[in-house]
Amino acid sequence: MKHYRIAAIPADGIGPEVIAAGLQALEALARRDGGFRLEVESFDWGSDYYRKHGAMMPEDGTERLKAFDAIFFGAVGAPDVPDHITLWGLRLPICQGFDQYANVRPTKILPGIRSPLAGVGPGDLDWVIVRENSEGEYAGCGGRAHRGLPEEVGTEVAIFTRVGVTRIMRYAFRLAQARPRKLLTVVTKSNAQRHGMVMWDEIAAEVAREFPDVTWDKMLVDAMTVRMTLKPKSLDTIVATNLHADILSDLAGALAGSLGVAPTANIDPERRFPSMFEPIHGSAFDITGKGIANPIATFWTASQMLEHLGEPAAAARLMAAVEQVTAQGILTPDIGGTATTREVTDAVCEAIRSAN
Ligand code: NAI
Ligand code: MG
Numbered sequence: 001m002k003h004y005r006i007a008a009i010p011a012d013g014i015g016p017e018v019i020a021a022g023l024q025a026l027e028a029l030a031r032r033d034g035g036f037r038l039e040v041e042s043f044d045w046g047s048d049y050y051r052k053h054g055a056m057m058p059e060d061g062t063e064r065l066k067a068f069d070a071i072f073f074g075a076v077g078a079p080d081v082p083d084h085i086t087l088w089g090l091r092l093p094i095c096q097g098f099d100q101y102a103n104v105r106p107t108k109i110l111p112g113i114r115s116p117l118a119g120v121g122p123g124d125l126d127w128v129i130v131r132e133n134s135e136g137e138y139a140g141c142g143g144r145a146h147r148g149l150p151e152e153v154g155t156e157v158a159i160f161t162r163v164g165v166t167r168i169m170r171y172a173f174r175l176a177q178a179r180p181r182k183l184l185t186v187v188t189k190s191n192a193q194r195h196g197m198v199m200w201d202e203i204a205a206e207v208a209r210e211f212p213d214v215t216w217d218k219m220l221v222d223a224m225t226v227r228m229t230l231k232p233k234s235l236d237t238i239v240a241t242n243l244h245a246d247i248l249s250d251l252a253g254a255l256a257g258s259l260g261v262a263p264t265a266n267i268d269p270e271r272r273f274p275s276m277f278e279p280i281h282g283s284a285f286d287i288t289g290k291g292i293a294n295p296i297a298t299f300w301t302a303s304q305m306l307e308h309l310g311e312p313a314a315a316a317r318l319m320a321a322v323e324q325v326t327a328q329g330i331l332t333p334d335i336g337g338t339a340t341t342r343e344v345t346d347a348v349c350e351a352i353r354s355a356n
Helices: 015-033 047-053 061-065 083-097 162-178 196-208 221-230 242-255 296-309 312-327 341-354
Strands: 002-011 036-042 070-075 102-108 126-132 136-145 153-159 183-188 215-220 237-240 263-267 275-279
Touching (some): 002 015, 015 296, 047 083, 070 296, 083 136, 126 162, 136 242, 162 196, 162 237, 183 196, 183 221, 215 221, 221 237, 237 242, 275 296, 296 312
Parallel strands (some): 002 070, 070 275, 183 215
Antiparallel strands (some): 136 153
């Protein structure tokens, strides 16, 4: 029997609630399929760890994660710890340390979930956003001088490399090629940003020649928000920089019904290191401990994890169970229902057990 080692890092806020739900669904799947087993080790890293130890994770944290097949991550963020500390202390060191350069964010309207867009239902919005996840605007390059003085300066330098842009572009074209519509939209801002963004456009055109069967077009990021809102059906696979895709994927999540259903996978396509799977949302301290966090984003990312591990049948079974439950109207309050995290999770586990 195949056997996978999973590192669970629930971390902050609703992270522990949704990761517990995700593990319950994964357990139901492993039991049902019988073809694989998951060995899960949980790590108590995050803001509580920071309050005790002054760091979000131990110094050898990423070293310890190397032994795992995948990382199942909740969320970071606490009201009393600055966001740049929580993010740069845990999530980004894992993404960057493991060179998880492809951040893959599928979005579609699940049955039973209403899009805020009038007249748009399941089938009208089915996208995958590929976000460059290793450089760009989040390279961490910059600095501050003359702190606190009137002449203080702060710089945040976006870094784009030919290697970095080429590899994410190939990943996106390959993904578009694997989807039925074979359609890719490359997003930049190459009118106002005339160096790195123009290089993106040029590299896109070069890589496109390797994929003659993929239809592709270009959009400026501001116009892209309009197209996503007014012509969702005209899009399929989308590739954009770290910052642009971060923003566009929050919009995508909202257009598909809620941030609570949006998943993400931080992938090292070369499989040198474990990849990391997480819901897109943050720690949501406004609903922490209330038992109403939507676990669907976490189920969906668990499905991405199974796909990556080489268990496509279990991955599909999990998504089918999720869609069955949303279609039945068993929904948490963020998507208009009254169900709790536990009720949705139990329903999904039951759907897994009873599926043919
Ligand atoms: P957030 O994603 O935590 O919450 C935004 C809104 O969506 C809130 O009203 C929340 O209740 C709702 N929401 C989010 N996930 C939900 C779910 N599963 N079920 C139901 N409702 C859900 O973003 P916010 O409030 O801007 O940030 C809170 C903290 O999370 C901050 O410290 C932020 O830095 C951090 N954060 C961390 C991320 C990560 O770990 N990857 C990503 C985004 C934010
Ligand atoms: Mg974001």
